[in-house]
Amino acid sequence: MPDINLTIDGHKLSVPAGTLIVEAAKTVGIEIPVFCYHHKLDPVGACRLCLVDFSPGPPRPQTACTTPVSEGMVVRTQSSMAVQARADILEFELANHPLDCPVCDKGGECPLQDFTFRHGYPTSRIDGPRLHFKKPIPLSDKIALDRERCVLCYRCTRYYDEIAWEQELTTDERGVQSFITSQFDQPLQSIFSGNIIDLCPVGALTSRVWRFESRPWDMTHTATICSKCSVGCSVTQWQRRGQLVRVTSHENDEIDEGWICDRGRFDYTDVNDPARLRTPTIRGTRSTWSDAITAVAVGIKGKGAKLGVSLPQDITNEEAFLFRRLLDGPLKGAKVKMHGRSAIPAPAGPTMRIKEIDDARVIVIVASDIETDVPIIDLRVKKAVSKRSAKLIVVYPDGVDLDRNPQTVHIRNQKGAAAAEVRKLASHELLTNPGGPVAILFGDGHGSEDINDLAKACGDLAEKVGGKEMPLYRATNERGALAAGVARWDKLDGVDALLSWGPPPTAGVPRSVTFIAAWDHLPRPGYEKAVVLPATTFAERQGSYTNVEGLVQFLRPPIPVRSPLKDGWEVLCELAIALGVKVDYAGIFPIQRELAIQPPDPEPEPTPVLIGPAHP
């Protein structure tokens, strides 16, 4: 369809058909204030803040967020009718709104503040008692609700219903007595609950983890990549005085579309733990880096299969590359175990991209509860089903949250029999004529399936029905580690030296170990007898991850590495030299060049937070 030509406040513009007036106005820099409208949610026209005048049209103002543009439309956002309507609505919103700005965490990035300043009446005519609610209400141990501040834009409940397919957050009562609540006052359970903090245009929903911490202008932030799972969502990490103070979303339509899960949002407090290790130690005594690295080298050199190497799930590509050099050289023969990885072997070729889920006509999910394994992909699947009419088939032994849609076809297989069910799917009624691309996502059933058989079955199915596969790797940089050849899971029993890169093995340190060298950021039991190198966390380290789709993404840590800490790649270079390997990398970029991964683009646009809605 051809683009539509219209005029907004005298500016002539041309936008694709179907664009809403409020979005069209943004393209020419005109702000039409909104509360209930959010570009990722279905528009409702509830708050009435975006009322504008347009002709041809009815003689009364209409909401810009529900009206698509039409050819030759003339929109006026500054007519007296529109200006007064906006000011009146803001006045109504403020009628019961408490004067909490000095103690409200939203201050400084608050659309209500900003809109009132820009579009509201200059003085208040409100006199009289306001409606009161008990506050704050803990919706969970991470989120607080303040019902007096709430402007009932319903973004939170609509998000929960439309995007996350849950109704544990609901609106009770009717009219001015309405309030947001969690079901029967139970704590919110969903892994997707934290996004309501970003969505809320006022200080009604705030993070309890970041409560009373800072004003936005006291923090700096970077757009980086989350390191909690293989999806690799874009996140914004905020630092103040060298501490990681909060994590919010950063919209990346290729992957997360602006949502992050609660693991990424709230699991960061260990970065600021006062017990964090700062200097190298040898058996409990502070030492220099040079001595410590030498001690490590001495302890692990020439051990062959008696050396165990434990790698973290979020090892960077650069670190993995360096480990490969060590494992091919001085550490040859060592047993290597990577945390958190799935049983899925390295992919044979390119795999499906996350955004291709949008266009799939049928989505098949096998041997994975994606809400737990790759949460944000779960949201993408839900979007494809509820907003783009994709059909969904799940092959999994237990119930999954996707069953909430009564149209989901759920085949409950016996554990271990997933491949057999997949083979039957080629003749399933939904797949005989899918009418478009088919997306096949498969996991490893957490070890309960014969993964090679399953991978083959999925590959065959993809070929038969015109589908693409996405193997659901779980560990953050599983694909990067696989590409580097270090994503192994050898058994570490019987080794007598252990090099633990990151936290110790989840199964514990094997009893046969007599020498431990650890690169870790927190003290653990047993480290008094080990050689310990203080580690950087995801908030400081440089490097890249390869996510589940095979996309290489670069970390942009908000906190610089401060002496005496050293970054992981640097420590590995020094260790390599101590082990007799010739390495000569001046920085991380030469490593990346050698890995043939492109250096990142220059600084992308930061999320605008001080102007307009914090996370529009």
Added chain:
Amino acid sequence: MPELRGSHGDSPTNVLTRWFGTPDLHTLDVYESKAGGYAALRKALLDMAPADITNEVKTSGLRGRGGAGFATGTKWSFINRDSPGPKYVVINADESEPGTSKDRYILENSPHMLVEGILIAAYAVGANQAWVYIRGEYDEPYRMLSAAIEEARAKGYVGPKPMGKDFPLDIRLYRGHGAYICGEETALLESLEGKRAQPRSRPPFPAVKGAWGRPTLLNNVETLVTVPWIINHGGAAYAKFGTDKSPGTRLMSVSGNVNKPGVYEVELGQTFRHVIVDLAGGIAGGHDLKVFWPGGSSAPVLPASMLDTKTDMESLAAARSMGGSGGVIVMDDQHCIVRAAYRLLKFYARESCGKCTPCRIGGDWAVRTYERILANEGSQVEIDTLLRVSDGLQNGRCLCGLGDSAGWVIDSTFRHFREEYEDHALRHECNVGKVATSA
């Protein structure tokens, strides 16, 4: 069944209520044998094409009797009969507009008339299933309508082959549970879908995306019970009643300080004097008329001096009011307009769904302002606040008409009875019942 308070019997303008009062009219046998019932359905199903049925309704000029007054035939033609997939007819029997009881009157006297009207409408627009959304408080009408549908089913008028016609027709009932907002079209559809009843943004309109996402025709009870007569006598005959732009008759529920409250069938174009004085017996107790609401509490008030305003939609619009639901609430000079407005604002505030900002906040703010005025704590500030809130509730600010109606209560009562407001707010006194009516 209590006594019949309203029109019934043989009178030239008793189009709908002609047979009301016939014993057992609510049974299929009597409806068919004594009142000529189901002849229209037979004619529509077996002798007419669906497009012709719609055309007949268009010719009649019948306008929706729920409140909006939209041309019924035009509304029917919005449904694309040939589009694939299910379509629905939804009947708005939520009647909750203060002062309105006509739909209850119809359901308790002649439920079969509604059944017949529904079946004809469903056939005309290509819907196989009709849903009657009936307010939960209407226990008796629900029982009677339910029994009527079962009788029709037993007789083969509702079912897979109604009267032998190969077009399945079914009528189902859905009870509301106490929310005035469900009288609003799209809020009703939300309630039918099992949700909190909050109106939707329009477009899309119900004819395109209505009940459960399907094309839907939504009509009021009274609108549909008029259809059998139109089919039997022809649209042109119906258009002979009433005025050019508001043809026909309508049921007006008259209540309040009158001698004979009741549901009267009135030819549109008659004056309110005819309705209030001739039909409802004038003001009771020897008092004088002060003000009346011509179309439910949501219609702007008219003072006694405008008693000769005519009942058709155009005359009411010219008088800065509206036909609305046809519920005529009559108030005499012994009652205070400020208290009346306050009580109505409490109604609107309580019934506000809470979705849109102006209605949610404004209704409550107005109530609290009225409370200050009536507690003798008022001043010019409170009057200004009321007018400002009223302004904020009108002119497209709100998502649906509930907010506008609340605004009109404040606006119209103040416009016609300014002195009473100022008595309360500025002089902290109430002069009602002490002096002869001014305004």
Added chain:
Amino acid sequence: MTALSVHILDEIRELPGKYPQPRSAVMPALDLAQEELGHLTPEAMTEVAAALELDPGYVEGVATFYSLFHLEPIGKHHFYVCTNLSCALRGANEIIDHVKQEIGVKEPDEVSVDGMFSYEEVECLGACEFAPMMRFEHRYHYDLTPAKIDQLIAASKGEKLLPTRGEVARSAGGAAEKPKPKPRTARKKKADA
């Protein structure tokens, strides 16, 4: 031990299939639950949600929206007295005062000491020509006077009320008022409740 009887829960489970989309069943389901218990408790609402395979929060949101759903206990007999304009103009407020006095309560929804009665002021019930009027025990009562109120209170304590014309019509008319519970057939398993 469930709050709702097995019979009612079975009936509720049969409801979703009767509507074009299953969520429409939530209002009639809550109705059944309220009829059985007198009002809706969180336990009852949670059981309704489970029976309908919905989140309890969803059911809670619907139940709290509509005025006819009671979330607090009410008297065994509840007076729904209209005090909107037409009824107010004809003495509804005096009827309210009389009701309060006779049943011995001071405010709406307060239950009388013997648990028998409570009242609330409701909005227009659609019978304005019979004002002042009220809804009581699923029927309308018209042209109220203090004497009529007294009679109804006495009748509630003792005798049965005569059936209305509609009740007679319904029982003579045709299908049963409530669907008979069907034998449970195997259903496709969905997520664990």
